[in-house]
Amino acid sequence: MSVVKHLHQDLAQRAAELFPEMQRLRRDLHRHPELSNQEERTGRVLADYLCGLGLTVRANVAGHGVVADLICRQPGLTVAWRADMDALPIAEPPDKPWCSRNPGVMHACGHDLHMAIALGAARLLQELQEELTGRIRFIFQPAEEGLPPGVVGGAELMVREGVLADPPVSAIFGLHxxxxxxxxxxxxxxDIVMAGADRLRLTIHGRQAHAATPHHGIDAIVVAAQALTLLQAVISQGKDARSPAVLTFGTISGGSRFNILADQVVLEGTLRHHEAKVRQTILAKTHRLLEGLSAATGARYDLSSEALYPVLRNDPALTEQALALLRTTFDPQTLVPMRPVMGSEDFSFYTQQVPGFYFFLGTRGPGVASQTLHSPDFDPDEGALTVGLTAAALLLAGWGKEVKGEGCEKV
Ligand SMILES: [Zn+2]
Ligand SMILES: [Zn+2]
Known part of the structure; x- marks a missing residue:
């Protein structure tokens, strides 16, 4: 029996044994959620645990990020696993012993589970390091949930600070x-998993006048209303219908008084797409329509678009290999093909540089009504920890090996 085949048979069982440890870690992190770029305690807890396992740990990467390397006995390539660290400004109902002790902040996106699974994987694989090859890098990344306009952080900054280098990372995995x-x-x-995303800010400049004499001014509210309608036509007719895109304005503000023409309206929104060229088409046509509207109404406009995240794509070959590894342990019926979504995720900054595989881990308990992320009701079934750890261990231990039948052999 090959070493890796033998490992596969043990991984699921060891993952199940580590459940209480992961649950303890997850609940501790859940009690102490921290917002994006404020993950100071979280980073400390992670670094202490990983140092305790004997990994080579770098703390305070790209803010409070932590990078830990497990150097295995045999030399070989480096593979990475990423977990995000930050929580959200959501008040959690105090109905569980492990609910948030940081008022108004909650792990409502499951990053506490992501971290607990990654710590479990570090522990499990550290126990097996004599039997493994290469280097396994655990990347704990702050600020996935987004930052104020113009601030760089999260995955983009982690990549800039060299987490995919020295030695070069050959593949990266992550889950949500x-x-x-x-x-x-x-x-x-x-292939495509999630959308690329831009943050948009559109300002319509009109001219104030008395509300009773609109012909003396330029009503920025009326022009903004026309702009909103026109821009939806860019999505429905201005781009290839086979490639999805979304243009949503989430805020609109303007005007000062009921009987004064508004001289300015500001709209903030997001553009989502699955292809960079579609993004460019939409932005170009948006400008053209706004220029036409300006010419027709006399209003001026400013439009700024900040590219937040690239499109997240899985590497097709790595995906096939990952699925083959997962099938060695999971019932194929539990591996569910999904359609890409219009949400976005900064894991795409890693997959721009190296082949990646990003997947979704079910957390809804049997008989539980559907829940959504980013809501105070999000209450994942902690059984997902064992499934996530089994998957992570399979991928990290088996990556780079050829899968044959029920196990896999070294190539
Ligand atoms: Zn989130
Ligand atoms: Zn998330």
Whole structure:
């Protein structure tokens, strides 16, 4: 029996044994959630645990990020696993012993589970390091949930600070909890996983006048209303209908008084796309329509677009290999092909540089009504920890090996 085949048979069992440890870690992190770029305690807890395992640890990477390397006995390539660290400004109902002790802040996106699974993987694989090859890098990344305009952080800054280098990372894996899937299910996309996203800010400049004499001014509210309608036509008719895109304005503000023409309206929104060229088409046509509207109404406009995240794509070959590894242990029925979504995720900064596989981990307990992320009701079934750890250990231990039948052999 090959070493890796033998490992596969043990990984799921060892993952199950580590459940209480992961649950303890997850609940501790859940009690102490921290917002993006404020993950000071979180980073300390992670670094202490990883140092305790004997990994080579770098703390305070890109803010409070932590990078820990497990150097295995045999030399070989480096593979990485990423977990995000930050929480959200959401007040959690105090109905569980492990609920947030940081008022108004909650791990409502499951990053506490992501971290606990990654710590579990570090522990499990550290126990096996004599039997493994290469280097396994655990990347704990702050500020996935986004930052104020113009501030660089999260995955983009981690990459800039060299987490994919020295030695070069050959492949990267990551997961996100998914309440639309039940515990035990793993969802995956073979190519595009999530959308690229821009932050938009559109300002319409009109001219103030008395509300009773609109012909003396330029009503920025009326022009903004026309702009909103025109811009939706860019999505419905201005780009290839086979490639999805979304243009949503989430805020609109303007005007000062009921009987004064508004001289300015500001709209903030987001553009989502699955292809960079579609993004460019939409932005170009948006400008053209706004220029036409300006010429027709006399209003001026400013439009700024800040590219937040690139499109997240899985590497097709790595995806096939990952699925083959997962099938060695999971019932194929539990591996669920999914359609790409219009949400976005900064894991795409890593996959721009190296082949990656990002997948979804079911967290809905049997009989539980559907929940959504980013809501105070998000209450994942902790059974997902064992499934996530089994998957992580399979991928990190088996990556780079050829899968044959029920196990895999070294190539
Ligand atoms: Zn989130
Ligand atoms: Zn998240």
């Amino acid at each position: 909890v998914a309440p639309m899937l039940t515990v035990g299910q793993i969802g995956y996309c073979p």
